[in-house]
Structure formats: structure tokens, C-alpha cells
Amino acid sequence: MLASATEGAIVLLNSPYSPEEVWDQLPLHFQQIVHKKKLKLFVVDAYAVAKETGMGGRMNTILQTCFFAISKVLPADTAIAAIKKAIKKTYGKRGEAVVQKNIAAVDASLARLKEVQIPDRTNGKPAPALISDAAPEFVRTTLRQIIAEEGDLLPVSALPADGTFPSATSQWEKRGLALQVPVWDPEVCIQCGKCVMVCPHATIRSKIIPKDAVANAPEGFLTTKAKWKEIPDSLFTIQVAVEDCTGCTLCVEVCPAKNRSQTNRKAINMEEMPPIREQGRKYWDFFLDAPDLPESQHLPLNLVRNIQTRRPLFEFSGACAGCGETPYVKLVSQIYGDRALIANATGCSSIYGGNLPTTPWAKNADGRGPAWSNSLFEDNAEFGFGMRITLNQHIVHATRLLKVMQEQLGVDLIAGILAADQSNDHGIAAQRTRIVQLKEKLQKINTPQAKDLFSIADNLVKKSVWIMGGDGWAYDIGYGGLDHVLAQGLNVNILVLDTQVYSNTGGQSSKATPLGAVAKFAASGKRTGRKDIGLMAISYGNIYVAQVAMGADDAHTLRAFQEAEAYEGPSLIIAYSHCIAHGIIMEHGLKHQKMAVQSGAWPLYRYNPALKDQGKNPFTLDSKAPTIPLKEYMQEEGRFRILAQGNPEASRMLTERAQAENEQKLHLFQRMAASATAVEAAAQPTI
């Protein structure tokens, strides 16, 4: 940070410490440079200024004011007057309260900005290591340099020749972002797993631990008796990666357990992070290393609380705090993670999923994890489809080789591999064991056939192909390919992380944007309704389709994911993902999901073609009739509200139309749910 500072340069530090305290908190290296270059040091507690003036987490007005006050690029008075003038111009139309808040922040910044009298002493501690010594070499060298913002200095030879980056590296980049982090209260906890399920960054996790495994736990490591009848003598714990948490508070919001003596406290409560950072790190390391239950005691994966004791293989991504997409991505990684092949469209999910320097896709204790790659916006469905075809071809080829070589490899082993039932975890684990045996045998045979089979043998363990991306990909730019892939009838799972807007590029309207919502390219409110991609897919008749919203019904979401994977054909899951581009306060994201369902804006349903074989209606409408008017949901979201504030007439007209169209759509779904011939019902041009 200080490398480019010239002698006598001025440094502005945003710190919670006072001018008298801050010096002793600085790392030794920093103190030495300040002395050597004779730097001037100023300190401001921008967080405190933001808090006391109602600026929330927004620092720019505060730090900009401090910059002009000390940099002297303009006379300070002139600069401050110009800032206040700019505030009135920029924020005037948002109302007097916003203007006053910003002006108060300017004044408070100046009041709190202090020069640090530099002491002669250099008593700082060594700066904490950017990357732990325990990290793999590639992380300690190449990735470390990128994290240190020195990537330009890397030689080309430091990068992987084929562009394949190792996974599970985000765990080494400790960002320490949150000022407050969740802390678990085992006395209040009902062990429902909801906090773990909704965590966008996999920083709050639960585990069931054998009782004897906590003998060496660090002091203060909290556990409680696991409330599962099947495993009466086990312990349950929830732990938080305090250095990876973004402080979004979704876990607190979703927690249904209230402290009976103090209803403003739950089983999860936000507490100051710095005092618990060190011990939190110890607890987290112990938690990661603590053994899971033996396989014989593995819990069935049909319940949220059970699945949420499974290690996620998607962690610490760079997604926004409170992201509505990543909990779905993480869920895929928990259920199918170590045998998932993922084709990821360009968009938010490709940026947080595979952006340098580190990768959130991770590995389990056996070193296995998902294989992930990102393709273009316009061909991702085809890209994933290619993975499926390749996989199928490998299986066909491997099967042929197994049969040719069965005498050499053992007839029983080969028969076991070919007849394996891989419909559940136990069956898959048994197949893995057989493949290990197969590969051991193949290594001892020095023929081209054996080498060929060795290279593709792993494909004989059931894989799960997931094609994922946002609505910009699925509804718009990649729609032609998506539709084509759906129509091919092969077994792929398509997950649409539907934020109803192009999120990554800054909120442009997509065909998923609902009627009346304001977005870029629809600044006067979108005049057409959301394309119903679910109904379009249903009209094929052989595609599993589900519309889900985790914040409204997490059990429904889990069920849909499992049914989609179990269906031997194409599946499409459309997952409502709250987003910063909705103009909502992100900590209330789950409430917004709930309201979307309660108002009928986002009905929950499943269309499972497999049910037709059983003589049942494949379509199930899983959400109840609306309990709140659509308008109430719309009023709660900025994307609709700003139209009401900017153009009330248009807002009224579009809201009325949206309500009418919504009711029509709900009637259609209700008829489909009541009808035995749902495909025909969907095909009727009633909308």
C-alpha cells in the first residue's frame, strides 16, 4: 500500500481507533515505512461517522471530504463548499432528508478527522500473513501475488499452461470483511439448518460430530446434543468462518428460534467481529477437521436440516453480501458436489464462481469436488450438453472395454460395475469402491486398452450435469441454445438463477423482468410481462420443470432439486433470486422472496413427467392462493417503488395490469393443477 508513497506523503486511514490509539495498532512494517518516508498520517473513523449520520455502510462522501480537507489540491474551504454544492445537486431530487444526511456526514467527517502525532517508537506486531503457510504452493506463490495486487509482476510461466486453475482456493483468501458476524446460541437453537441453507458464502455451517471427537476441542467450542432420533449419542454444532463472513445477516433473519426471555435475540445473533476473530479462527479449523458421522449413520437427504450438515463444496465466493443466487449454487454442491459437472454461463455466477485470484468451488475430505467451467453467454446450454454427450460416450466406450477385458479384470467385478444401482448415495459409494479396484487392476496391465479404460473409468461413477446461469442467459442471450438442449431429451439439469434482471452488468432489463419494474432499458417501467420460461418448457411434456424460491419454502426447493436430478431426462429449475438490483435492503432478501410467493408474483410449482407413468397429474401447484395483493409486494421493492415516485400515473396503470395478468396466470396454474391433461392446458393460448 505504501510502496508508491513519496517522502512526506500524506496517508489517510479509516480506522475505529483514535489518533492516540491507532499507532500501536499498526503493523511493524507500516510503522517503519511511516518513519522512513516521514509520512504524515491522518485518521478518521468513517464507520462511526456513517453510523451517526445515517449513511449506513456508505463511505464515499466521508472519505472524499477527508481527502480534500488534507490533500490541499484545492483550498479546503473551497473544496468543502463544492462538495456540499455537489451533494445538493446530486441528491436534491431524492429529498431533503438525503441531502441533509450527506451534509451532516461532511461536517461530522471534518470533526472526526485527526492528524496522528507520530511517536518515535516502532512497537507494531508483524502483519498477519496474507496467505497461511498451510496453503498449497501454487496459492502461496502465484495466487498470493495476485491477492497482493502485484499480479502484473507475475511471469507468464507462473500461470497454468492449459488455463486450468486449482479449485478450493478461496479458503486461503481471508478477507475479514465483516464488522459483525453471527454467533450461535446452542440453548436457543432448534437445529433446523435454515441459517446454513441461506448463507450465501457458506460461512455458517453445521455438523454432527461423534461425542468422543470433541475431547481435544479448543476451549469454548460450543456443541449441544444432536436432536436426531437416529443418532442419540452425537453432538451438534454450528460454527462461523468469522474471517470469511460478509456480515449480511441473512442467517439471523431466517432463524426461527427466539430467545424466550428476550425476543430480540435468536439462536443466531450478530456480535462484534474483532474481539472474537482469533478464537473464531481456532474453532473454525477444529470444526473443519472434526470427523463427520461414519457413513453407516449418514442421514437421509430429504430434509433441509439433514442436508445442511453436509459440507458445501462452494464457499467464500466474491458474490455480494446477502446474495440470493449463491444459496442455490451451494445447495447443488452439497447434494451432488463431488460428482457434479457444471457448465456456467457468463454472468454473476461465472464471476463469483471462477474469477481470479481464487476459486470458490471446493473439494471434500477425499479431495474430490465438482468440475466447473464457464462458457459464453450465448452457448452455455450447448456447452453443458456437450459435457453430457461426452460423458455418455465415455460410458459407452468404457462399457465396451469392460466387456472386452472382463476375463482379465474379473467377471464378478465387471458385472458389479455394469449392474450397479446408483440411485442413492450408498450405491454410488459402492460403485466408487469398485472403480478404485478396477483402476488398481488396470495399472498392472500394460496395454493400450487398459490405459484407455483407466483414463475414462471414473465416468462409470454416476455424474450429475448442471447447466447454470442467470436469466440474461436463460431467457435472452442463451435462450435458443437452452431451448434446443431441452428439446434433445438428454439427462441434464438446468438451473436458472433468476434475478429478473441482468445483475452483473448493472441491472439491465431482461425478458424475465416483470411488468412494471424499473430497470436500465426499462426506465419508465417494463411494459410487457415476464416471459414464462417454465410454461414454455412444460409444453414439451417430457421436461421436469420447477419454480422455486428458497426464502419462501426451503423444503420445496430441496425437493425440486432432488426430483430434477432423479428425473432421467432434461430438467429446468427456475430459482427466484433476490438481488441488489431489485432495490431492496439485502438483509431482508428472504422476506422479499416470501412476499413474491405470497402475492402470487412467483407461484411455486413442480411439473414432473415421471408422474404421468403412474397415471398422475404431472403438475403440482405448491404455493397457496395469494394472501397479500401484488401491489403490497411491489411497494416493498425499489424497482417498483421508484416508478411510483417518479411517474405515479404509469406506476398505477402498470400495477393494475400486473395484478390482472397475475390473476390470469394463477387461474391457469390452478386449472393445470386440477387437470389430468396438464400439457394440453399449458398449451392453450389463455394468456
Added chain:
Amino acid sequence: MTDLSTSYLGLKLANPIVPSASPLSRNIVNLKRLEDSGAAAVVLYSLFEEQINYDSQLLGEILDQGTQTFAESLSYLPDMQDYNVGPNQYLELIHKAKKEIHIPIIASLNGSTLGNWVDYSEKIAAAGADALELNIYRIVANPNLSSLEAEKQYLDIIAAVKNKIRIPVSVKLSPFFTSLPQFIRDLSTRDVDGMVLFNRFYQADINLEEMEIVHRVNYSTSADLLLPLRWAALLHGQTPLDIAISSGVHTHEDVLKSILVGANVAMMASELLVNGVSRITTILRDLEKWMTEHEFESISQMRGSMSIRSVKDPEKYERAQYLRVLDSYKPPYSPSFAG
């Protein structure tokens, strides 16, 4: 011909029925319906200082959220040309109402700080409102604030408003004053023109399943009329301020009782919200019928005829616990109650 006319805040009104501040007066269509149904004047829905600030703050927050943090997307929502976050929408409604309907328009302002009350009241007067109702809505929970200081804060705000505007001003009051008559006397020294008895506070309730506080809007019933009736009866004739009764007016009998204790007008909202604005027409018809049957010539003739100054047993208004009422109570039969 029975004369239903009355006056309130210096305004000549055709009858004593005035719809009080409610969502009914949020748009010009409903205002016309109220006029057509026979309302003599209308109090507009309240302009809340807190709401204006909240709308503005929320707008700022959602437009700023996540901006300038990621190079590919420096913002997430388009910034509109203008936003209707201030009192403009309210002022436009006053302006429009004055052009399109003919009954007096009384604006209603609900606030808590000196600066904004004054600013908004000036704008309301300039927009053409015939009068202004100041709604003092405050729960004093601070143990360091004495009742005298709290009352002084009210009076300071009211004085500041009265100094700035020329249109008549009424004050909608809480019933929870230790000495209401003294406070009313203080109001009259600030040249306040009328008082509205009383504000109905939204009470916090508890949702037992969720263990959460919920706010609910409870409609009034005729039983709620008794509190303002008593106070109007006690205050009538003691103060130059006009009196509006504004809780529990649902029927022509309620209107009659209000007038009898000295009110200039009877204000209603719950009845109209539940049973429709056409109730005004029915109540006016019933009111006139009753007055004809009982040979009353005019509203002014009956006003105050049952206030404390005019009844034969005034102590009935003043006793809080009246022994004979308590003694005369007969509980419904119950085997477990040894009556």
C-alpha cells in the same frame, strides 16, 4: 325546513358532517364522492413528516446500494428525472381539490420537529387549503421530560405555525393530558381556532405465534364516542375554540349527541371506510328526520344544550367512578359468579 348549517374554524358549512383524515381522501375521485354524498368539508389524509423522511432515505439507500463498487456495474437502477418524495404530491392534491370540488378543504399535518412543521404548513397554505389541522401524535416515553416541558414543545410548534400562516388552524389532541382544560386555555392564547377530540392512537399488539409486535388499525365503534362527548361537554363554553368530535361517530344519533354537547362538527372515518361514503347521505337524511320529529329548527339551536353549563346534573360529567353506575351493574348469569 330544518337548518343543518354550522360553522367550524370560521368556515360556513352546510351541515355538521366532516370526513376526518383517512385513506379515503388520498385522491380527487374519492374527494368528489365525499362531496357528492353530502360531506360539508373534508380533512385530507395526514401528511407525515416521518413518512416523507423515510421515503427519501429509503430511496437514497436503494439507489446507492452497491454502487461504485464493481467496475462492470457502477449502479443497479436507473436514476429517474425526478422523484415525488417531498410533500409535492400532497400539495398537488390540495391544488386540484380546490379547483374541482367546492366544499372546504382542511389539510392535515403530522410531524414532530419545529422546522418541518412550519415549512410544510406554509406550503399547504400557499397551495390553497382552507384550514390546517395539526396532528399532535406523540408518545412521551422519556422519563426526563416533564409533562410541562412536553406541553411547552407542543405550544412552541403551534405558535410557530400560527405566526407563519393566516388560514385557520385546529389542533387534533390526545385525551391523555393531566389537565386538558388548562392546555386548551394555553392553545387559545396562541390564537388556535379549533380543537379535534381526539386522536386515536394505533396501539401496538402482540402476535403470540411470532412473538412480534404488530400494529393494527382498529375501527372505532359508537362506544368510543363517550370519551370525546364528555370532554366536549366539559369544554363547551369555557373556550373560544371550535370543537370537532372525531372518535366513534357512526350514526345520526352520534352526530346529534356531538352537537348537543357543544361540537361544531362531527368527524367520521371508520364508518365510511367500512360501510362506504354513501353513509353520509343516509346519516344526513336521518339527522334531518330526527330533528323534524323532535321539533328542532337548527343545529345552532341544539348546540351545547347538553353541555355542562346546560344540564341539570352537571356532576355526572365530572365523576370518574360513579358509585351508582358501579352498584347498578348486574353481571350476566353464571354459575361460578355468586351475585
